[in-house]
Amino acid sequence: MLEFTLRRIVATIPVLLGIIFIIFSVLYLIPGDPAKNIAGPRASEAAIERIRTEMGLNQPFHKRLITYVSKVIQGDLGNSVITGRPVLKSICEKLPYTLKLACIAMIISIVLGIIMGIISAITKGKFIDRLCTILSVTGISIPVFLSGLVILYIFAVKLKWFPASASSPIMLKNPLLSFVLPAFTLGIRSAAFLARIVRSSMIEVLNQDYIRTARAKGLSPWRILFRHGLLNALVPVITVIGLDLSSYLNGSVIIETIFDLPGIGRFAMDAILKRDYPIIQGVILVGAIVFIVVNLIMDLIYAWINPKIRDEMMGKSAA
């Protein structure tokens, strides 16, 4: 297990460096002069030249790349072109909103997804299973912005259970309230996905010999279902949760725009609309790092639970 862990960690280092390289190169290739943008339209040629020297923009590609990489490793993601604030600081301020959103969404998704998956698996082929399948296919196929708008319309406009904007007075008094609708929107989508995975893995597990043995021994159906079935069926779910996290970042761009939440997705969207490149780079980099780290952790848990998978992965990476 230790060897496996080390191998997996070492394998992520070139990926991380590659990501920093790509993000840097894209900025390098973008047309337009960043020094001119910072100096403003009425700056003199001398002032622009000074900024260029200060920022090291007149240095060759490889020197700038090295400077950028070493800065990123030290946690310096540059400053916003528009406000001049350090990008990392802004990201750290915005991240808690999105993390809270993602956590609540994940809880909703896991609870709903697993319940639906189990019901579907034990009623396999019957009406309830069909219904669950239709629901989950629909859930996967409906775009987040549509379900978000419909949920907003029903619960905030028609039923008036929740205010429509996160900046309204009630929401400010009770901040957790503003996460309910957006988290629900994000959560049902991944619940739909999860339900399908749980269903197929549960059906596979319930067909195993040891389940038949447990039945033959006369164990209660519930005990078989939860103790023997579910615990084994949940193993593939771990990977899905890892993949979900990246879909939450994508989803948060849309959801935070619709529900007016000041999280990382809105922050990135605003930066894109204002062409604030250091922020865009910073958010993409942080998003990619979070994805890599979470998937690394999920892989390790996966391998720890199931040694067979570990050997398989080792065999593959050695081949």
Next chain:
Amino acid sequence: MNMKNSSMKHFTLAGWLSLLGIIVVLFVAIFASSLAPNDPMDTSPERRWKDDIKGYPLGCDNLGQCIFSRLIHGARLSLEIGFASRLVALAIGLIVGLTAGYFGGWIDWILMRIVDMFLAFPSLLISLAISMIMGNGLGTVIFAIAIVGWAEMARIIRSAALELRSSEYVIAAKTLGASDLRIMLTHILPNCLPIITVIFTMGIATAVLSEASLSFLGLGVNPAMPTWGGMVSTGKDYMISHPELVIYPGLCIAFLVIVFNVFGDELRDVLDPSHKGNF
């Protein structure tokens, strides 16, 4: 080929229905110009929000444009972008996946690390940033969606090619002195086709969703053009008085995505029973 197994599964009712759905959408998209009763981009202040004019089945939107005609033309744009972006993604995915899977070793290692990098990027943000930098247009959107979609395809094609690499007929072809390119194109590629068909079909669903998200956020093709995502985006500002402007295009997107998802699922059960294309 595993298609000829005795345990070969057949299409279920859902499969046939989704195929019918795809045919209907394709038909609408191809003959959009003849099917649409009006010019989808013809604005008129007099027709604003009117829903009782003859020849305008679903009424008019905030600019007096025929909603029905815009929906029909939206099908064409969605499918054009879906297919084109998936073809580009598939081309890159095939080259990378086949090369990595066939040669293995350090070539595989390097290519797969590049794939890992692209899988790690938050896809929607990358597409949005590309659209912003390159300016809106059909080509931009296709490129912006393809650039984040190829990595997944490359990974699946690679694992299929990796399995075929050590098959007897590939070894036989090698012994006979066939070139690497020939083996890849005539022996490995045809055997990857079932999985490629499956991931291509399901990929269209993802691409349609991405296009709709880009248009919804205002960074898709030209906002005046009739796209479903763009229509939802316009509709959200009038949702309280005219929720139908969100509901109609939203249901169209959901329908298109559902039929491609279900059809892809069914194809996988039939063509790839061991679910190699799953990950």
